[in-house]
Structure formats: structure tokens, C-alpha cells
Amino acid sequence: MKPRELFFVILKVIGIYLIKDILFSIPEVADVIIRYSYNSSDFVVSTMILALLSFAYQASIVYILLFKTAVIVDKLKLTAGFGDEAFSFTMHRSSVYSIAVIVSGILVLVFSLPRLIRQVYYWLEYIQEKNQFYAGPPFEYVNLLTAITEVIIGIILLSKSHSIVNFIELKRREKAEA
Numbered sequence: 001m002k003p004r005e006l007f008f009v010i011l012k013v014i015g016i017y018l019i020k021d022i023l024f025s026i027p028e029v030a031d032v033i034i035r036y037s038y039n040s041s042d043f044v045v046s047t048m049i050l051a052l053l054s055f056a057y058q059a060s061i062v063y064i065l066l067f068k069t070a071v072i073v074d075k076l077k078l079t080a081g082f083g084d085e086a087f088s089f090t091m092h093r094s095s096v097y098s099i100a101v102i103v104s105g106i107l108v109l110v111f112s113l114p115r116l117i118r119q120v121y122y123w124l125e126y127i128q129e130k131n132q133f134y135a136g137p138p139f140e141y142v143n144l145l146t147a148i149t150e151v152i153i154g155i156i157l158l159s160k161s162h163s164i165v166n167f168i169e170l171k172r173r174e175k176a177e178a
Contacts, residue, residue, distance in 0.1 A: 001093075002086050007078045008069045009093055012168065013100040015065030020108050022058050023153045024146065029055045031142045067171050097165040105157030112150030119144040 001009075032051040064072065073079060126139040157164070 002084060004073060004079045005093070007073050009096050011065050011069045011072055012097065015062050015069075016097065016100045016164075016168075017104050018058070018062050018065065020104060020153065020157075022055070022062055024150060025055050025058060027142060027146045027149050066168060067175075070175075094165050094169055097168055098161055101157055101161040101164050105154050105161065108150060108154035108157060112147060112154055116144075116147035116151050119147045 029051045032048055036048055123139060123141075123144055
């Protein structure tokens with residue numbers, strides 16, 4: 001593996017890891033849009049625009065890291081100072097990607113399962129108190145839905161890691177052929 005290929009792998013692993021941030025922000029953006037879609041004040045519109053811009057920014061970073069890696073390596077001159085000598089790694093690129101996807105899935109599950117359990121507990125507590133003429137604030141379903149979404153994303157990353165890696169490799173092969 002040459003230094004350029006090593007930088008490609010490192011940047012793509014970072015991109016894979018950042019996918020979780022995009023997926024976690026989807027429920028938050030949807031909540032802002034749904035919650036404020038009935039109002040037309042300037043504050044509400046600016047909040048929705050900022051939420052969408054933040055999401056678009058994160059998505060573009062991940063897209064660039066995964067599919068435009070050569071541009072980053074060239075613009076930042078990451079291979080300057082390295083020769084053409086190859087590093088002696090016996091792992092294939094797709095194996096490193098698979099490891100990155102699996103580790104990301106494990107991290108997502110490790111951090112999201114306690115949050116899901118906590119939110120289910122709060123929801124059950126809210127239902128119990130609501131049945132006893134509870135006059136407090138309504139339950140925030142967004143937190144529960146976010147926790148459920150995070151767990152589902154972690155499970156998908158673990159169970160479909162091979163498909164995710166194949167998709168990334170397919171995009172790389174398409175660029176190499178073009």
C-alpha cells in the first residue's frame with residue numbers, strides 16, 4: 001500500500017465514522033421542520049434554514065471524504081514528502097473499511113442503548129403519571145425517536161457492513177474506470 005492509498009483509507013474511515021452524525025441529525029432536523037412548520041415568523045424560518053444548512057454541511061463533508069478523497073489528498077498535499085515506496089500492509093482496503101463500519105456500529109450501539117433505555121423509562125413514567133391526572137409538560141417524543149433511530153442505525157451498520165463497504169468500493173471503482 002502506497003502512502004496515497006493509506007491516506008485514502010484513513011479519510012474514508014473518518015467519513016464512515018461521520019455518517020453516524022448525519023444520521024443522528026435527521027430526527028433533529030425533522031423535529032425542527034415539523035414543530036415550526038405551522039409558524040411563519042422570521043425566527044422560525046431562520047431556525048429551519050440553519051438546521052437544514054447544518055445538515056447539508058455535514059452531508060457534504062461525508063460525501064467529500066467518501067467519494068472525493070483524491071481531491072482532499074491533492075489539495076492538502078498529504079503525500080508530499082513521501083516517496084513512492086509501498087508500506088507493507090497485508091490487509092486489503094475493503095477489510096479496513098469493514099472494520100471501520102463494524103467499529104462505528106458498535107460505538108453507536110454502545111452509546112445509544114443506554115439512552116434508549118432511559119427514554120423508554122421516562123416514557124413509561126410519563127404514561128403512568130398521565131393516567132393519574134398528570135398536569136405537567138408533555139413528553140418529548142423526539143428524544144425517544146432519536147434513541148430508537150440510533151439503535152436501528154447501529155444494528156444496520158453491524159448487519160449490513162458488507163453491503164456498505166461494497167457500495168463504497170463500487171463508487172471507487174466507477175471513478176477509477178472513468
